[in-house]
Amino acid sequence: xxxxxxxxxxxxxxxxxxxxxxxxxxxxxxxxxxxxxxxxxxxxxxxxxxxxxxxxxxxxxxxxxxxxxxxxxxxxxxxxxxxxxxxxxxxxxxxxxxxxxxxxxxxxxxxxxxxxxxxxxxxxxxxxxxxxxxxxxxxxxxxxxxxxxxxxxxxxxxxxxxxxxxxxxxxxxxxxxxxxxxxxxxxxxxxxxxxxxxxxxxxxxxxxxxxxxxxxxxxxxxxxxxxxxxxxxxxxxxxxxxxxxxxxxxxxxxxxxxxxxxxxxxxxxxxxxxxxxxxxxxxxxxxxxxxxxxxxxxxxxxxxxxxxxxxxxxxxxxxxxxxxxxxxxxxxxxxxxxxxxxxxxxxxxxxxxxxxxxxxxxxxxxxxxxxxxxxx
Numbered sequence: 001x002x003x004x005x006x007x008x009x010x011x012x013x014x015x016x017x018x019x020x021x022x023x024x025x026x027x028x029x030x031x032x033x034x035x036x037x038x039x040x041x042x043x044x045x046x047x048x049x050x051x052x053x054x055x056x057x058x059x060x061x062x063x064x065x066x067x068x069x070x071x072x073x074x075x076x077x078x079x080x081x082x083x084x085x086x087x088x089x090x091x092x093x094x095x096x097x098x099x100x101x102x103x104x105x106x107x108x109x110x111x112x113x114x115x116x117x118x119x120x121x122x123x124x125x126x127x128x129x130x131x132x133x134x135x136x137x138x139x140x141x142x143x144x145x146x147x148x149x150x151x152x153x154x155x156x157x158x159x160x161x162x163x164x165x166x167x168x169x170x171x172x173x174x175x176x177x178x179x180x181x182x183x184x185x186x187x188x189x190x191x192x193x194x195x196x197x198x199x200x201x202x203x204x205x206x207x208x209x210x211x212x213x214x215x216x217x218x219x220x221x222x223x224x225x226x227x228x229x230x231x232x233x234x235x236x237x238x239x240x241x242x243x244x245x246x247x248x249x250x251x252x253x254x255x256x257x258x259x260x261x262x263x264x265x266x267x268x269x270x271x272x273x274x275x276x277x278x279x280x281x282x283x284x285x286x287x288x289x290x291x292x293x294x295x296x297x298x299x300x301x302x303x304x305x306x307x308x309x310x311x312x313x314x315x316x317x318x319x320x321x322x323x324x325x326x327x328x329x330x331x332x333x334x335x336x337x338x339x340x341x342x343x344x345x346x347x348x349x350x351x352x353x354x355x356x357x358x359x360x361x362x363x364x365x366x367x368x369x370x371x372x373x374x375x376x
Contacts (some may be wrong), residue, residue, distance in 0.1 A: 029346055087311060088366030095367055096306045102283035103276070105307035108272035109147045110239075113140060116204035124246045125277035131246035138260045139252075139272070141330075148237055148309055150267050154180040157309035160196060161298040161316030162187050164342070165323060171315055171375035172197040178313065184297045184303055185209060188335050190232070196316070196334065202237040204297055206244075207251035217254055226258070233268045240272050299355050302368070313369040317359060319352035324372055333356065 158178040175197030321342030363370035
């Protein structure tokens with residue numbers, strides 16, 4: 001009888017402990033029960049707490065995100081001394097060659113006038129094969145004669161993600177110092193230049209951005225706003241993945257009409273990738289064990305950069321709702337309105353924790369540099 005009561009008590013205690021962990025994880029509280037040792041950062045600035053040192057948060061992570069827990073020690077070491085990172089050129093070059101075996105980035109970077117014909121049907125990478133887009137004369141007229149990255153090679157590249165971790169980072173000057181700057185999804189820079197920089201050499205443009213931020217160009221004001229935003233790119237490449245999802249078809253046509261109307265008035269270089277994702281997915285699934293369900297724009301940009309750059313530095317790659325140094329709440333994007341709460345919907349649609357773990361491993365191996373702390 002005593003043994004039964006003991007076992008029952010242990011079970012009840014375990015259940016209670018798990019419930020507390022679940023509550024802690026969902027609310028992502030930062031009022032830790034135990035605080036770990038503090039360490040000065042590399043610049044001698046504000047002191048920081050050990051990453052997720054709280055007992056409740058650690059236990060919750062162990063149960064709910066086992067793929068992430070194993071990173072704790074490595075993350076702590078990285079945050080304590082980011083200056084200790086060393087570039088492993090041979091490992092990076094090996095990875096670049098491996099990616100090139102799956103993806104011919106310079107030639108698959110964009111469709112060109114000579115690679116398609118009017119009336120050609122394009123399928124979508126992430127939609128049913130029954131959906132097609134017919135190449136019209138207007139779209140073909142916007143295609144470049146040759147890939148803008150053909151025979152191009154850059155010594156150093158920054159790939160800038162849009163994570164809220166960039167807020168207050170003061171990494172802008174450092175980002176602008178690179179030879180080539182990749183950005184994701186037409187992210188704004190002017191207001192946030194101290195943290196994210198101003199230079200843009202390439203930015204992706206998901207057609208859904210037109211609906212979300214420019215009202216699908218329905219009014220003169222919307223069109224003017226879009227035109228002024230494009231003028232700021234000043235010669236940069238606008239990389240438009242029009243053939244990822246069939247839901248982009250209508251917006252793509254709107255975009256095409258707009259660019260035909262303003263042909264010669266903008267310095268932006270248009271690039272329209274075809275079905276490049278079939279090659280990108282194949283590589284990350286075969287060699288890195290990532291499910292090709294839907295790769296993030298960030299890891300897609302790193303894939304492109306690996307074929308164009310001698311070395312790559314990632315900023316704004318942090319898919320979690322708290323800051324790894326301070327524990328403060330973060331929005332998903334650095335440009336989200338103040339008070340916007342991070343949700344897990346992006347993680348669910350992309351596989352971001354798995355991607356982050358892989359990128360951090362490559363950082364630890366010296367293949368790429370991943371910034372997770374403030375810049376000096």
